[in-house]
Amino acid sequence: MAKIEDVARHAGVAPSTVSYVLSGKRSITDRTRQRVLHSIEVLGYQPHAGARALASNRSNVVALVVPLRTGIHVPVIMQFATSVVTTAREHDHDVLLLTQNEGVAGLRRVAGTSLVDAVMVMDVELRDERVPVLRDLRLPAVLIGFPADAEGLTCIDLDFTAAGAACVDHLAELGHRRVALVGSPPEVYARGTGFATRTRNGFTEAARAHGIAASVHPCDANPAAARRVAADLLREHPDLTAVVVHNEPVIGPLLAAFREAGRDIPGDLSMVAICPDELAEHAMPALTSVSIPAEEVGREAVRLLMAKLGGRPVPEATLIEARLTPRASTAPAG
Amino acid sequence: MAKIEDVARHAGVAPSTVSYVLSGKRSITDRTRQRVLHSIEVLGYQPHAGARALASNRSNVVALVVPLRTGIHVPVIMQFATSVVTTAREHDHDVLLLTQNEGVAGLRRVAGTSLVDAVMVMDVELRDERVPVLRDLRLPAVLIGFPADAEGLTCIDLDFTAAGAACVDHLAELGHRRVALVGSPPEVYARGTGFATRTRNGFTEAARAHGIAASVHPCDANPAAARRVAADLLREHPDLTAVVVHNEPVIGPLLAAFREAGRDIPGDLSMVAICPDELAEHAMPALTSVSIPAEEVGREAVRLLMAKLGGRPVPEATLIEARLTPRASTAPAG
DNA sequence: GTGCGTCGTCGAAGCGATTCGACGACGCAC
DNA sequence: GTGCGTCGTCGAATCGCTTCGACGACGCAC
Numbered sequence: 001m002a003k004i005e006d007v008a009r010h011a012g013v014a015p016s017t018v019s020y021v022l023s024g025k026r027s028i029t030d031r032t033r034q035r036v037l038h039s040i041e042v043l044g045y046q047p048h049a050g051a052r053a054l055a056s057n058r059s060n061v062v063a064l065v066v067p068l069r070t071g072i073h074v075p076v077i078m079q080f081a082t083s084v085v086t087t088a089r090e091h092d093h094d095v096l097l098l099t100q101n102e103g104v105a106g107l108r109r110v111a112g113t114s115l116v117d118a119v120m121v122m123d124v125e126l127r128d129e130r131v132p133v134l135r136d137l138r139l140p141a142v143l144i145g146f147p148a149d150a151e152g153l154t155c156i157d158l159d160f161t162a163a164g165a166a167c168v169d170h171l172a173e174l175g176h177r178r179v180a181l182v183g184s185p186p187e188v189y190a191r192g193t194g195f196a197t198r199t200r201n202g203f204t205e206a207a208r209a210h211g212i213a214a215s216v217h218p219c220d221a222n223p224a225a226a227r228r229v230a231a232d233l234l235r236e237h238p239d240l241t242a243v244v245v246h247n248e249p250v251i252g253p254l255l256a257a258f259r260e261a262g263r264d265i266p267g268d269l270s271m272v273a274i275c276p277d278e279l280a281e282h283a284m285p286a287l288t289s290v291s292i293p294a295e296e297v298g299r300e301a302v303r304l305l306m307a308k309l310g311g312r313p314v315p316e317a318t319l320i321e322a323r324l325t326p327r328a329s330t331a332p333a334g
Numbered sequence: 335m336a337k338i339e340d341v342a343r344h345a346g347v348a349p350s351t352v353s354y355v356l357s358g359k360r361s362i363t364d365r366t367r368q369r370v371l372h373s374i375e376v377l378g379y380q381p382h383a384g385a386r387a388l389a390s391n392r393s394n395v396v397a398l399v400v401p402l403r404t405g406i407h408v409p410v411i412m413q414f415a416t417s418v419v420t421t422a423r424e425h426d427h428d429v430l431l432l433t434q435n436e437g438v439a440g441l442r443r444v445a446g447t448s449l450v451d452a453v454m455v456m457d458v459e460l461r462d463e464r465v466p467v468l469r470d471l472r473l474p475a476v477l478i479g480f481p482a483d484a485e486g487l488t489c490i491d492l493d494f495t496a497a498g499a500a501c502v503d504h505l506a507e508l509g510h511r512r513v514a515l516v517g518s519p520p521e522v523y524a525r526g527t528g529f530a531t532r533t534r535n536g537f538t539e540a541a542r543a544h545g546i547a548a549s550v551h552p553c554d555a556n557p558a559a560a561r562r563v564a565a566d567l568l569r570e571h572p573d574l575t576a577v578v579v580h581n582e583p584v585i586g587p588l589l590a591a592f593r594e595a596g597r598d599i600p601g602d603l604s605m606v607a608i609c610p611d612e613l614a615e616h617a618m619p620a621l622t623s624v625s626i627p628a629e630e631v632g633r634e635a636v637r638l639l640m641a642k643l644g645g646r647p648v649p650e651a652t653l654i655e656a657r658l659t660p661r662a663s664t665a666p667a668g
Numbered sequence: 669g670t671g672c673g674t675c676g677t678c679g680a681a682g683c684g685a686t687t688c689g690a691c692g693a694c695g696c697a698c
Numbered sequence: 699g700t701g702c703g704t705c706g707t708c709g710a711a712t713c714g715c716t717t718c719g720a721c722g723a724c725g726c727a728c
Contacts, residue, residue: 005685016710020686020707028706029705048388051713053685054715055687061449097398112380113383223617252586350678382715391716672725677721678720687713690710696701
């Protein structure tokens with residue numbers, strides 16, 4: 001493995017010059033730079049990450065804490081993680097994967113050993129135990145989701161409140177007078193996970209503003225639970241004409257259940273989903289939906305993190321706009 | 335941030351002694367050890383990862399290359415990744431996340447900069463461009479999946495050939511005389527991705543051995559494609575009494591389509607799936623299935639990697655046994 | 669009592685980069 | 699012609715740890 005000294009010798013310069021060519025932190029004559037770059041090329045030189053981290057006090061690695069919990073739609077997480085890795089690489093950083101089950105100790109470890117320069121935390125809860133740790137670690141961090149007290153933290157997420165409201169607005173406009181939200185599993189609400197709670201609030205609030213009746217139905221993420229909820233809905237609210245679904249795995253089963261109960265969508269019942277576009281497009285019928293822009297959130301989150309690492313100021317809260325796309329699953333109330 | 339020197343001073347020993355206490359590479363009196371450990375505790379000492387990597391030539395980080403491709407069931411990947419991270423941590427290693435789109439260059443980079451000690455590659459194809467790179471990088475590696483030429487490599491995977499065969503065996507035993515495999519999307523076969531091909535081969539081969547008719551139907555991973563395939567099956571093979579599904583996202587839609595076509599499962603049609611247990615258990619009816627033991631594969635893969643890092647010999651090929659669990663979706667042929 | 673082996677600890681030499689101060693060369697102004 | 703500022707490069711110190719050889723103390727055998 002070639003070292004910086006080898007490159008320097010080969011190019012006839014000092015090691016520090018090679019370093020400056022690479023970092024651009026001092027000006028170098030074009031002629032010298034070319035010579036150095038050529039030597040790097042020839043020798044296949046790649047700087048040793050550990051040595052670099054030691055000397056510069058920067059590892060160029062960021063940690064990503066991914067949730068393992070139940071009741072969370074996995075593909076969205078992956079999409080998100082992928083986007084984070086890709087964007088981080090564009091900024092010359094790598095991503096270290098941390099799982100929830102190492103918990104707070106994991107954060108302390110990667111920070112304490114200088115393994116990472118910054119962290120990104122997904123699936124933040126209202127009262128998240130990681131938040132105080134992040135505060136006293138004084139490690140640059142970006143949270144995906146909002147804790148109850150976001151003071152001094154950098155947070156980003158889809159504007160779920162607006163998402164919930166947008167669904168209701170759309171349905172109200174179509175003349176629906178009673179709507180139901182089929183939401184996340186009960187334990188997700190119990191944890192106070194932000195996205196579920198905020199969607200619910202946006203939904204409820206918008207319904208009140210429009211003066212239409214609304215109910216919320218937590219639902220486990222499996223087909224059987226979906227069928228139960230569908231049956232409950234039809235029985236308890238005979239006047240129901242529209243459903244909002246914020247729970248990816250049950251979308252298909254819910255559609256099937258309504259169909260089997262003889263309800264045509266959107267003829268008898270309109271449905272709006274909050275889910276990735278891909279899912280909405282492939283459903284039958286294609287679903288009117290507010291998309292979950294995982295890719296965009298991931299990209300922006302990394303941007304924020306890089307800005308913090310660069311000492312640039314960043315907004316504390318970033319909300320990604322909720323956009324509703326009408327498709328085939330909603331129609332005017334009969 | 336406390337350094338080893340601070341600990342040494344606090345404990346009244348030399349820095350090297352502290353290092354030996356931590357690594358256990360030389361014997362230390364119990365009294366001294368206790369003193370050092372106490373100082374570490376008091377000062378909250380955590381060794382600097384970069385310095386450690388530089389001096390020891392070991393980063394204690396392994397890279398995990400995850401696939402981003404279409405036609406792959408995402409939750410399984412996550413389950414797998416999770417298991418890898420957890421197991422790696424048990425062995426005092428961290429996991430760096432690499433995505434496919436950096437491609438071979440990513441491998442060269444993390445290896446060349448000594449960022450990682452070893453790599454784990456998922457979703458290996460028959461003729462995988464990463465394989466030659468791994469060979470000449472001489473980096474300890476474990477592949478999840480088998481390339482065409484596995485000579486000298488360490489590979490592990492579910493025994494998909496046996497999985498495909500197990501499904502047919504089970505159905506043959508129940509007296510079925512014509513079976514169909516609903517498989518991965520066409521592009522997955524086109525890429526020569528090992529698991530799809532091997533399942534198909536196991537399936538076909540077992541059918542021939544039992545002397546029963548068999549056909550294979552690639553299927554895109556969305557509900558519409560599932561419906562098309564279901565219709566094709568019923569039309570082309572009126573004598574069909576059993577289906578094997580190896581494509582998670584279409585399981586639900588396929589069940590729905592058969593139901594709507596008036597076929598009772600398992601009354602008119604038996605179905606066996608190759609999918610995670612969780613999915614099979616929650617389907618309606620619960621599916622007889624060969625499970626995909628992602629957690630186990632991840633754990634074993636890390637074990638293999640650690641063994642290689644420790645210089646211990648490991649088998650070149652590890653096949654995880656395919657286990658079929660009978661549930662409610664299969665019955666004797668009418 | 670001398671000699672030798674073991675055991676526990678120390679000290680110092682790296683590991684491979686970055687970074688800071690210094691310094692020569694050169695251009696420009698006076 | 700002298701002086702000064704700028705630019706490009708160099709050399710050496712430094713980052714925090716691991717590891718190897720050395721060395722004193724101690725126990726045991728002869």
